[in-house]
Every structure is written in C-alpha cells, then in structure tokens.
Amino acid sequence: MTWTFLIDALVTVIGITTPILLAASGELVVEKSGVINLGIEGMMLVGAITGFAVAFEFSNPWIGIGAAALAGVATSMIFAVLVLSLGTNQVATGLALTIFGIGLSSLIGTNYTGFAALPFDPPFPDALAQHPIWRVIFGHSVFVYFAFFLVFAIGWFLSSTRAGLVLRAVGENDFSAHSIGYPVVAIRYAAIAFGGAIAGIAGANFSMVITPMWAEQMTAGRGWIALALVVFAGWRAGRLLAGAYFFGVLMTLELYAKASGYAIMPSQFWAAMPYLIAVAVLAFISSRDGRSGKEPACLGKPFIPNG
C-alpha cells in the first residue's frame, strides 16, 4: 500500500464527507436552538442550482457560493416565518420545505442542464495543491477547508461563548430564557438563517466542485443523512466531525470492497449501518442520566409566549 494509494483513498473520503458535514453542522446549530428543520434537502438543492447558475452567469465561483448561501437563507426564512411566527408544526413545515426546494430548484434548473461548471481550483498554489504528498493537505476545494473551520468554530461558539450559551439555553428551556429577557424568537430566526446559509453552501459543493454541473435532485438524499448525523453525534460538534468521517469512511470502504471483488456483506447492510448506529446511539445517550449529549429539550416544540 503506497502513500499515493492512501492519499487518493483519503481524497475520496473527504469528498464524500464534506457536503454531509456542512449540512449537518448547519442543522446542529438550528437544533441546538430548539428547532428541527427537516427541509435540509430542499435548501441544499436550491443552493446547488443558485450557486451553479450565478457562478455560470458571472463567471465567478465566489459570487456563486455567496449566492448559494443567500438562497439557502431565503428558503429557510419561509420555514422560519411559518414555524416561529405562525406556530406551524415544524415537522410538516420542514417536509413541505423539502418538496418546495425540489420543485423550485428543478424549475430554475431547466435552463441550466447540460452545462459544465467552471473549474474551481483549490485555493492554494499549484506547487502545493498538486504536490504528490502535500496535496493531501493543500489540494482540496475551499469547501473542505470551510467545513473543517466551521465545525470547530461551531464547537467553540457553543461551548465557550456567551452567545452560544444563550442559544443552548433557548433550546433547553425557552420559557426560562424568555423570562430572563432573551429574545427567543429572534435567536431562533438567526439560527435557522444560519442553517439555511450552510445548507445552501453544502448544496453548492455538489454543483460546483464534486460534479461541476447541475442535474435535478443531484443531492440524492444527502440532506437526510445530515439529519441522521446530527442525532448520531449527540448534538455535539466534535462528535459530528467524527461521525461524518465515519460515514464517509464506511461509504468509501464499501466501494473499495466491491471494486476489489469482495462482498463481505450485502451492500444494503453497509448502507443501513449508519442509521442503525444512530438509533443505538440515541438509546445509549438517552438512557444515561444527565443532560450532556442529549437532544435539546425544546426540540420541535413551538414557542408562543403568553401575552
């Protein structure tokens, strides 16, 4: 097993993992604030087509990413207004958002199918990015670095800043937070907008780097995996990173096994594994005493202050 082999395999793992890690990171923040947004898939697709289309029209990938983030925010705001200001059921609204996102992205995308995106090179100079060894660190797309940065930033934010503490308080006990004087609804709006922006960026990862083109429903269900990942991670950023890479390694291993002629278990078993493990993790963390690593207590419950 040469270094090149390992590095190439690692590149595959990183490529598969990054969009899921991004989407899950955004959703983590949303859920920490007490809201469950099932519309990730829809927001990702809107971000994917927006990023692609804008980058294409303006010949500039950075504007594309920015547009994708904004599109994600805009889409998430539909959800936010319904759920926060009108008190609709979060599950139903999230599902409707997914349907909306699939439809909207397909509609915008009808004029963009069959086009290839601009190449989007890694942000480091070629000498490093193409170097046989150092490319493992410097040869990735900007999305990869952003994803790493983001998960650490979120972890730090949640555990070490006052704002993060307030966010968690809102998610654990919204009435108390409200009585202390924190603007619960505003905080949740911000969290949902953040989740939307990140989901949009995650979608753009697909259409701009992984497979530089647009095709309907190209995220192929990754949004749902991101949801599972947040559960799997016990709502902790560090575990999210580990969990995402665990998923990525599993998926990659499965491909290598198949290509080499081994089928130890049917492939469906591997595909089901992450979800089964997520359920097991849920059982484990919920049965322990203490609140660390459990779901935010207000997750999914609407907040309507009295008077």
Add this chain to the structure above:
Amino acid sequence: MRLVLEKRLEQSQLMLIMTPILSVVGVMIIGVILFDALGFDGFDAVWQLFITPVIDSYKWRDVATKAAPLILIGLGLSIGNRAKIWNIGAEGQYIVGALAAAGIAVLTKDLTGFWIIPLMLLGGMAGGAAYAAVPAGLKTRYGVSEVLSSLMLVYVSLQLLSYLITGPWKDPNGMNFPQTAQLTDAQLLPRELGDTGLPPGLLFALVAMIIFAVIVDRTVFGFSIRAIGEAPQAARFGGFKSNQIVWSALMISGAMAGLAGTLEVMQLTRLNLGFPSGYGFTAIIVSLLGRSHPIGVFIAGIVLAVTYVGGQVAQTVVHVPNATAGLFQALILFAILASDIFVRYKMKIKTNKTEVQS
C-alpha cells in the same frame, strides 16, 4: 405597536372550515399569475390542477386510489398526534408492512384459497405494527424521541426492501431485474369495487374512518389519548398510563401504515425499487391538515390526492413541467399550514395604551 398572537378561548369553528378553503383559493389565484408569467395559459393550468380532478368523474378513481393510503396512514397518525406522539417513520412501517405481505405472497405463491388475502392484510398490519414497536420500545425503555428513532428506521427499511427484492425474493422469471414475482390471482384484491371504478382501498379508508371516529370520540381509550396529549399531568393522575399510550399509538399507526402498504402492493401487483412513494411522509401532513380528526383526515387525504392527480393532469394537458406541479403542492401546503394559525389564535395589535382587535 406589535402584532401578537393570542390564543382563542375555543377554536374558531368558522376558521376551521374557512382557512383551508381560503388557502386553496389564494394559492389558485397566485397560481394563475405564476403560470402566466412562466408562459403557460395560467387559468387553464390551474383549472387542470384543481378543478378537473374534482369534477371529471374519470379522475375520481385516480383521486381515490391516491387518497386511500394517505387516509389510512393519516388516521393511524392522528391517534399519535393527539397524544403528542409523532410517528415520523410511518413510511418505514408502510414499507415493512408491504414486505410482510410480500413475504406471505412468496410463501403462498402456489396455493389458493380465500384465506390468503386476509392473511396478507393481517400480516401487513402486523409487520407495520412490529416495526413501529421499535421506536415505542425505545421511547418507553430509554426515553428516546420517537421522531428521531422512527425516522432513522425509515432508511433501514429502504435497505431491507432493496436487499430482499434483489436477493431472496427476486422474481425468478423477471430477467434478473430487482423486483418480486407478480402476485397471483389468489393474492390480489379486485381492481375496483363492482362497477363503481373505485379501488378497494377507498372502502378500507371509509370503514377505518368510521371506526376511528368511534374510538376517538366514544371510547375511554380515545379519551385517554386526548387527555395525555392535552393535560398529561392530570391524565396520569386519572390513571392513564403514558407508556401504554405510547405503545398503542405507535403500533396502531404502524398497523395502519402496514395495511396501506399491503393494499398498495396489491395495486402494483409486485414490489420493486420504486415502491416507496413517500405516502408515509405525506400522510403526516394529511393528518395535521385534518386536525387529527378522522373526518378531517379523510377530507385532507382527498385534497392532497387532488393535487397529485391535478399535477399529472396539468402535465399531460397543459404541459406544465413536473417540477412546477410539485412546487405548487408545496405552496398549498405552506398556505394551509400558515392559515391554520388563525383557527387557534387571534391576531391582535397591541399598543402600550389600548388593545385593538383585528
């Protein structure tokens, strides 16, 4: 000055009925404008989407076929909704129920007899209930949220489906395509009930609606469900055990989902990879739109089925792209979900000095 929502003392009955109607009308108007802007004949498009499925008697069959599984699953979910138990994974139970029925079909493929169909139906219900027992057990034993556990299990069920139909249950005469053998005549319900052109699923849905209406309104069990949902402390004081409610609610919705799955297999006459149609998820919306009441769920199921069928009609007649129809459905859902608020809450404008009612 700000807008606040104030809970009404009782639900506005007027709004209960008006809001869905107003939402649909509102979205229809938006739709005419939207489609015109996109270059279609807006009025025609909206007509095909909403009106044709309702007034064209040929389309009633299609609406009924689509509505039946939504209503069945929705009825099951509405029990849980009232107890604030959210079975998001009904899709998984739908699939496992269908698999159970398909398994019985595989075992009985060379047999005949009147007992086969009832066995498949019961088997499907049992399969769905058993699959729902997992989140129920996890909740009662470990306190795991049923929202998350049942959702994860949906993906597990998809893999199980894939495994079984590409492996042990693959049709030996199917050219190696991932699908089960066709159900035999002894295993299929008739396509339509007599001359009506309506599918048997609709009959099941009607009967189920009546049964559920009786249970919810007139039995102690139904009362306990509502009590646990609305006043859990008082309910427990009154002797209703919440664990039992969790088990019952989840297993009932699982059984209904499994029943819907079984009926759908009989419609399709076999299982293939395209089987998971998302009814389990759409039924969540149906049960909420129907305000978790059996008659409401029935109507909501029909309404949603109309949008599906209307979307197909719009595609073939007006050549509206499939994506636009889907977008439209989402808008209707948003509108109905949003307007729901006015049933339970009143909008008030509050100033520091006086209160002005809107």
Add this chain to the structure above:
Amino acid sequence: MTNFSRRDVMKAVAAASALPLLGQSASAADPLKIGFIFLGPVGDYGWTWAHNKGRLELEKALGDKVKTTYVENVKEDASAIPILRDLARQGNKLIFATSFGYMDQVLEVAKEFPDVKFEHCTGFKRAPNVATYNSRFHEGRAVTGTIAGHMSKSGVIGYLGSFKIPEVVMGVNAFTLAAQAVNPKIQTKLVMIDTWFDPAKETAATQTLANLGCDVIATHTDSPAPLQFCQQKGIYGFGQGADMSKFAPKAHLTAIEDIWGPHYIARAKAMLDGSWKSEDFWEGIKEGDVVISPYNPIVPKNVQEAANKIIDGYKNGTYDVFKGPIFDQNGAEKVPAGKVMSLGELATIDWYVKGIQSA
C-alpha cells in the same frame, strides 16, 4: 333524492369539462397523436434526454402528420397507470413507455384500450397491442472496449455499473471481451453502485476504480460526473447515452449514443400506413440505434481504425463480440468456440466473463 339529482348535474358538468381529457374522434386529416412517458427529467442529459431527442427527431421528420406529448418523472409504481390512461384518453394512439419498470402498468392499461398501441422499452412481455423495443447497447461497448484495450497502459480498465441486471452484465462483458481481444491479459474492475443516478457516488466510485489502477473507465450510469473526474486525474473515459465531450474534453475518448429517433419514426410510419404489429425490436449499430460519437483527436489513428472495424463488422454482420470461446469468472466454458450467443441468452445473462473482478 337531492343527492341523486346533484350527481346527475355533476356528471353533466364532468362530461362537459372533461373534453380536454377525452380524445376527439380521429379523422384522416388529424395528426397522429403519440405519447411518451419518461422516467426522469428531459434535462438529465442521460437516458431520458436521449429518448426526448428521439421524440424531437420524430416531430421533425414527420411534421404535421404527428403530434407528440410527453410526461416526465413518471415513477415506476402504480401512479404510472393513471398517466398512461390519460394519454390514451387524450387521443394518443401510440404510446411509448421508456423504462423497464412500466411493464405491468403498460400491460394493464393496454387491456383497457385495445385500439391504442403501446411500446415498452427494455421490456419482454407483449400483447396484441403491446410491442417491446430495445437497443443493442452492448455493440457500442464492444467498440469502447476495443479502444480501452488499446489505450490502457496499466492493463486494468474500470466499469461503473448500476444493478446486476442483464443489460449491465451484457455491457461489462462486451466491454471486457472486446478489450481482451486487443490485450488478452487485461482485467476489468467492476463496481455496482445500486442506483442509476447519484453524481456524487458515481464520482467516488470512479475515484475508487482509478485508485485501484484503472486508467480507462466506462460507465453504465447516467451522469457525466465520472468523466469529470477522469479529466482531473488525467485518465480516460467514455460518454454514456450522449456525447459528453464538453464535460471532459481531454478525457472523453468517444461516447455510445442512444439514438431512438429511427425507431420512433419507423413505428409512427407503421401506424400511419396501418402496418403496426406487436413485435420485439432489438436494434443496434446496423439500424442506426447505437451510434459512436466522433473520436477524440488523442485517439491514435490505428486505434480509430480498429474501432471502425468493429463498427463495420456489426454493420455488415461479420462481427459479434459474443462469439465463443467465452469463459466465466470460474473458468468454465460458457460458449464453445465459434458459437455466437443468441439474443435470448443475452437477455437473461447473469454471469460475468473471465477477467472481470467483481463480487
């Protein structure tokens, strides 16, 4: 009492407004109405895109004599039945169902509309008014396999498949046999990704194949994603279903194009002159249903000639990639020397030839 008369009124209103759904009776001057149901979106640049291209060619060739309609994203479940019925009721007299999963639905609706003709793509069940049609894609694989055999320096070529169904097995077998005719030691690594469309997974699978030593990779899945990776990596690939050179100009050696136009035109003409019969069509290079797109200039002249030789061989019937001796993965002789596999054997094939590494 009131209900009864209301129902009567409803029926009358229904009849009046249902006019768009009911077909007008056809007179000789009316164009022939032809319907299509598609599995995916016409913009997928893959399977459905190719069928739609065929539909457009049909319109162009027969002009006023035909009027086509299509419905896209039709799922392969019971919901296809009302869609097929609607197309029939709208007066479409010839309906093409472009995916295997519509088989039972087509047969069911065909029973209800005996004077409407249906054609089921890649199917195998027929009825008096249901024909089946397919393309001999594997002939195209023989061409790409030949090119791969020449162009591969590592002696390992890759194949990205979807499901282990006869069409895919035929494809990878043809690809491998043709490559082995050039380089008997060549090995094929095969990965089945259990889906027809998932660009990210296709890319990951391609990366895996490349990392395991493949330097020419063919795909049976729908998106151009694998080619894009090949271009990045500096290895070669082939387009699937359409000319995909604009996605990967350096890596794209050629493509197997699905050309459905000739079949659609021929069948529409058969309807117009009354000669339509239920039969099975399995056409290939000879009939123009499988076309090899222009070669990338990188492909050396001698390789292009070798590939053209295969194409010509199919055109004049002197070549068949499935000519024995052919051995399976365990070394057993499945086809004796000199014998050519029949189309029936190919249609049900479930074994891989020797040289294919796969589970």
